[in-house]
Amino acid sequence: MRVHVIVLDALAATLAAAGALFFVAGTLGLLRFPDLYSRLHALTKADNAGLGLVVLAVFLRSPGVTNGVKLAAVWLLVMFASAVASHLIAREALRRGVQPWRRP
Numbered sequence: 001m002r003v004h005v006i007v008l009d010a011l012a013a014t015l016a017a018a019g020a021l022f023f024v025a026g027t028l029g030l031l032r033f034p035d036l037y038s039r040l041h042a043l044t045k046a047d048n049a050g051l052g053l054v055v056l057a058v059f060l061r062s063p064g065v066t067n068g069v070k071l072a073a074v075w076l077l078v079m080f081a082s083a084v085a086s087h088l089i090a091r092e093a094l095r096r097g098v099q100p101w102r103r104p
Contacts, residue, residue, distance in 0.1 A: 008060055015057035022050030035101035036093050040086045048079050 029042025055075045059068040 012057040012060040015053045015060070019050040019053030019057065022046045022053065026050065036098055037090055037100050040090055044082050044086045048082055051075055051078055 023046065026043050026046030029046060030039050033039045033042055052075055055071045059071050062068050062071065
């Protein structure tokens with residue numbers, strides 16, 4: 001194998017592992033944070049960053065630029081959908097009277 005292929009594989013694996021760590025951090029935030037609003041924040045931020053790193057890892061190993069553009073488009077659509085969905089959930093929770101957690 002050529003050296004640049006090995007380096008690309010190592011970089012892609014590192015990015016994918018970092019993305020997985022962001023997914024784990026988002027899951028921990030979902031389980032550990034005290035209220036709906038902080039849980040939404042943890043999920044949207046960590047999952048968008050994790051997906052971005054995984055997409056970048058796959059982009060490095062994709063056979064063509066068009067596949068990379070498609071991956072980037074999917075990531076942008078997921079970021080937009082995630083932001084809209086979390087905003088709608090938070091707005092509906094506020095409308096129903098769910099108060100943000102306050103330290104006692």
